[in-house]
Amino acid sequence: MGMQSVAVACGALALCLALSTATNPGFVVRITQAGLDYAQEQGIAILQKELAQLKLQDFSGKSGKVHYSFSRLHIPTFRLPHSRITPVPNVGLQVSISNAFAELNGDWRVKFLFIKGHGSFNLKVENVNLKIILRLGSDTTGRPTISTSDCSARISNVRVRFSGKLGWLYNLFHRVIERKLRKNLESKVCDNVAKSVHNELQKYIQTLPVTAKIDNNFGIDYSLVAPPRATPKSLDLDLKGEFYSLAHRSPIPFSPLPLAFPSDHERMVYFGASSYFFNTAGIAYHEAGALVFEITEAMIPKEARFSLDTSIFSAFIPQLEEKYPNMPMKFRLSTPTAPFLTIGPGGISFQPIVDIQAYAILPNSKLAPLFLLSLTGNVSAVINVRSGRIVGSLDVGRIRLSLKDSAVGTFQVQFLQSIMNILTSNVLLPHLNARLDEGFRLPLPDRIQLSNILVRFHQNFLLLGADVRFQPRG
Template sequence: MMARPYCVALLLLAEVFGLGDGASNPGCVARITRKGLDYAHQYGVAALQTELSTIKLPDLSGSFEVGWIGSVSYEFTSLRIPSFKLQNSDLTLHPGQGVRASLSNTYVSVRGNWKVQKSFITLKGTFDLSVYRISISVSLKMNKDHYGRPTVSVAHCSNSIGHVSIDISGNLSWLLNLFHTRIESNIKNILNQEICKMVRKSTTSYLKPYLQTLPVTLMIDQVAGIDYSLVGSPQVTSQDLDLPFKGEFFGRSQHSPVPFDAPSIRLPQKHEHMIYFAVSDYVFNTASWVYYQAGYMNFIFRNENIPQDAPFHLDTKSFGAVIPQLARSYPNMELELEVSPESAPFLTISPRNVTLVPVMNIQAFVLLPNSFDRKTLFLLKARINISATINVSSYRIVGSLTPGSKLKLELKHSNVGSFNVELMEVILNFYTSKIIYPSINAKLKEGFPLPLPKDTFFNSLEIQICEVSEKWGLGGLLQGWIHQGALNSQLHHRPNFHRKLFFEFWCIMGEESSGGK
């Protein structure tokens, strides 16, 4: 799941605890199943094997007695590890206790040079050392800091070493005795210390900094940002690992809380895919609330905004066909329309579709010549049913809107007498389709980023909205999934570890009737 496989392994070996008491509901949840953990575990073990091969062994020297020869000095130098084979790895999940990895029947080989000296006589050569039946047990403690960022530390690391054998160049049985009586125990002690030291070093040097690349807040534009802090510590169950993200938009100029809560997210008890990812409608509705509060859902139509080849222009001549009094009272003058929603429009998720039903006020003005003044003409109340499409592109959630129905108008007030509202609907529906929808969809096409660590991207993602499933315990929540998805890990410094991790479930969740409380 992460860009560096050794970071993947250490993260997924993490000993994690349940959600903290009093934690608020998350806006989105990432679930890594046992299948995903096993997948990442394989590549993590391979990366850890490479790291362990870099263990540096110190030179060994001293003296010992050899029968009638007397005291002989020795040196074992240039010790290096050409091979460190991690085998028989196993990953176990313990609800309430954590995720632990164990490796058994591990093998390591050590090569180096030896030299013995007695007075003016010097003998030297090379040796190959093999260490068998190494067992390693690792668990990490993963939590969150007060900023909502993930933290990790080694909770437990232990290892044991079994049989050691050596092949020394030359027929020197007394040198073999030296090894077994003096050097073997030193090599075992060094490896015992260095193996867990390397695990801790990898955690501190690689995993911990990399976890900090998981975004806590991201700035979307000059208006809004999104809060991806963890609302609770990661939660481990017997089959998966859940990461609860806040998933809340906030205003950059005024970071005030939204007036509604996130619904409870309960992912379906399915485990055949590697990753399940749920996004509540809370995420989208907080975005709507923030942009509404900032006034960025208000539109002002002027004549220069209308295409030159449009059949209707914003002037009293065009609108005179609908409102005869307008052309008589204000001949050859330009108009201005102000469109603003009565409240922040919220998504409504129903089987097989996602809709919005915004209610808008449309205020019309005439621009008086030779002045900056304007006169109020009429006020309309507009309703429209809009269909929303949600998708994922690379690492961003994107969307688009299409009309689900024609704009329906209600005349609330008029200073130019009554007029044919149905004809006015034709004009404003044209403006809506040619100006408002393209403007909004251009913004929605930019989307907003997902909470992914550095150098991690999605591709080939497909989203579907499906029926409510009571047996999943979702009640009024709806969900959909991603088929044939993949995550590309763009690996830094380790191109040989470039892999794809399949994301085969995506969940869009929401209450059937969303809105403020």
């Protein structure tokens, strides 16, 4: 094999290894051009305010026999009327600002031979053009980073007017002064842009949660698995998207599948929540023992018109009446395995398996195990977004029962069907739906509100779309 063939083979092997070790995201955030345009509006408003507070250094010089100095320079007006933000593949974002204008005021002093004078001046700056390249990346914690990789400011038109007794003297060499003021301002504008990006924008984007705490026991890992990816039409953030226990984080026994993200662009932002994202929740809650629920007499609604005691079951379980007559009962529901859902164009569905252990509560408050049932059923979910959180509710179709174990003899489980339907629909589901209605926080930076929500189902992931509004402080 020749050297060229070896190089090709090594390159192909490296590519295969890279592809095999690439981490697919469990959750994707896409900011469309409409979203970038809105972000640009908010950012330009902040930048405009920052530029109006520019501090320019005093400077002095000499032109022929004239010595001059400028001091107390300040900018009462800086306007950025035309701007555009566009993604730059493999880099980040480009911000273009054209036809900006500003005013600059200050004081001047002059010495010409034995003549001294002072006064004020006004500088009008027109046709200011800025180009700013923002490089996007991620740090070791999976947080996004942003920095100014390039900035150019060009001022094509400067007009200065001097007031004071010797203002006429300045007008003799105003072009020299205008050139110096223009260069000073061009340099300071880019310095201030870099400062604003570092102090304001970088600080703000890092409010994007790397971890979203659900409660004292669970959280969601929203760290970046790769730097933000700019495409010609959007900015994509690939996030881990994984639920975990705060006490003990176990590795997930499967990996997220690639998401075939659609080219929708009607909304400013889209969220792709994969089936992996939801299934890690099932694993985390199951392994932590959180998918356990008990049903007692006090939880049964009055409209059900039955008491949870052995007498209601004794008609078809004779041994129950013999061993535990008229005793209160309790059901303990648990999942033998983590629930696993699927997402397709028709929505979210799964068939969880639930073990139901029935107990008799003895006079001394001890529990006597009676029988163990296995319950399965088709469960569907309704998903929405409210207050920046994914919320949902479950609905259960007809359930199916089987007897796994019994300490009171065998019996026909179909006799329990109606009772279990009541307990499922009136006790279990309301409890689960109350928790799901609290929702799980979406990966959003501070002070962002969502509106115009869109919910669509695709193969292997849920697509959420929304428009955004930034809420300034105060």
